[in-house]
Amino acid sequence: MHWLLPLRPPVRFSAVAGPSRNTRTTKELHLLHATDDKEELHYRLALLHAPGVGPVTFSDLLGRYGSAVAVFREGREQGALGTYLRGPDWVAVERDLAWSEEPGCRLLLQGEPEYPEQLAVVADAPPVLFVRGDAALLSGPQLSMVGSRNPTPLGAETAREFAHHLAGVGLTVTSGLALGIDAAAHRGALSAEGSTVAVFGTGLDRVYPARHRELAHAIVEAGSTLVSEFPPGTAPLPGHFPRRNRIISGLSLGTLVVEAAPRSGSLITARQANEQGREVFAVPGSIHNPLARGCHQLIRDGAKLVETAQDILEELAPQLEAIVNTPPASREADKASRESVPELDKEQLELLVCLDHSPTSVDRLVERSGLTPDAVSSMLLLLELQGYVVSVAGGYARTVKRE
Numbered sequence: 001m002h003w004l005l006p007l008r009p010p011v012r013f014s015a016v017a018g019p020s021r022n023t024r025t026t027k028e029l030h031l032l033h034a035t036d037d038k039e040e041l042h043y044r045l046a047l048l049h050a051p052g053v054g055p056v057t058f059s060d061l062l063g064r065y066g067s068a069v070a071v072f073r074e075g076r077e078q079g080a081l082g083t084y085l086r087g088p089d090w091v092a093v094e095r096d097l098a099w100s101e102e103p104g105c106r107l108l109l110q111g112e113p114e115y116p117e118q119l120a121v122v123a124d125a126p127p128v129l130f131v132r133g134d135a136a137l138l139s140g141p142q143l144s145m146v147g148s149r150n151p152t153p154l155g156a157e158t159a160r161e162f163a164h165h166l167a168g169v170g171l172t173v174t175s176g177l178a179l180g181i182d183a184a185a186h187r188g189a190l191s192a193e194g195s196t197v198a199v200f201g202t203g204l205d206r207v208y209p210a211r212h213r214e215l216a217h218a219i220v221e222a223g224s225t226l227v228s229e230f231p232p233g234t235a236p237l238p239g240h241f242p243r244r245n246r247i248i249s250g251l252s253l254g255t256l257v258v259e260a261a262p263r264s265g266s267l268i269t270a271r272q273a274n275e276q277g278r279e280v281f282a283v284p285g286s287i288h289n290p291l292a293r294g295c296h297q298l299i300r301d302g303a304k305l306v307e308t309a310q311d312i313l314e315e316l317a318p319q320l321e322a323i324v325n326t327p328p329a330s331r332e333a334d335k336a337s338r339e340s341v342p343e344l345d346k347e348q349l350e351l352l353v354c355l356d357h358s359p360t361s362v363d364r365l366v367e368r369s370g371l372t373p374d375a376v377s378s379m380l381l382l383l384e385l386q387g388y389v390v391s392v393a394g395g396y397a398r399t400v401k402r403e
Contacts, residue, residue, distance in 0.1 A: 048127060049088070053081065056123070072085050096130075108138075126247065130203070132204050132227075133223070133226055137172050144255045145163060146248065147260050155181065156184040159181045161188065163189045166313070167188065169313065170194075171320070173186070176200075187215070196224045199228065200244065201244035202228065204228050229243070245272055249269050255270055257282045258295075259285065259292065279315060281303060281304045281306045348383065351376065351380075362395060
């Protein structure tokens, strides 16, 4: 069941019935047919640079005139657009074409067979996608992950673990290359030698934030994908990132939110996913964690509460059955592995049971376990090295590993 997020709190919503108002009809998609004609490609790129022409206006113009060539030759638009149609920015078009000829780069026009079908049905789908890396990943099964740019260590570890598991069974993990949860999701997918897609809010020649240049390079080197609707040279303007978010959700079967404050931009992505008719999942957290409140609000409004990556796979099973390799035997093995931790001895297991998922002080662990402070400290170091706990402000917290 899909659900609706409130545009302004505290309005409540009910389940979606019928096609979403934010998806295209088959007739509308036919109007966006692509062509192998180079002239049409050039004029579509020129229209992309026209002032005041976003995805919806772009689609309307193509529907009205039949082609981008006709828009320029027959268009009778007024104002800034009319002026531009009489003198297009051919320098920008040449720059786009030159970029597309670089190794690993290409353009995808809406209506082409390679354009991702999941995204094509979204009402404001980008008319052109700039792609670096494996464009085929954009048409495969994806799960988007978003969340706080300043997560807790436990939140970042949770995102990494979810992404590692999901990518490990064949889902592509899609996110926005932002700080925090986005980066953890990309890295988790890469750690599983799986696939990940990074959606930019800039041109692909401008990595934002700059500190993620190495991560962007690693994504491409691993055979995964960078994608943007913005031409090369586009700067990171604030309004670009909400636009980017609807691509993140539009490419995906569902969106998972891991740690989000009540006003987090991640909730925009969740709302857009819902409006696009996609599933929305949220990881719950401590009532004392401000970054859990956005997720709790999503759950109250109908998002699916998930505790493990397997919860997501089971929810998406009807859509993934023919694609993702998760046979029943492997699910049972995964369940068994989460129910036992054979490599830890008895005292380590007992200490692990004493740990919460919120910060627990060493003194509290000594009190709960009955062990000496030295024994607790040495065991915590071992558990942290093995990935069972993470050091956080106020002590240690248990991770999602093998729960």
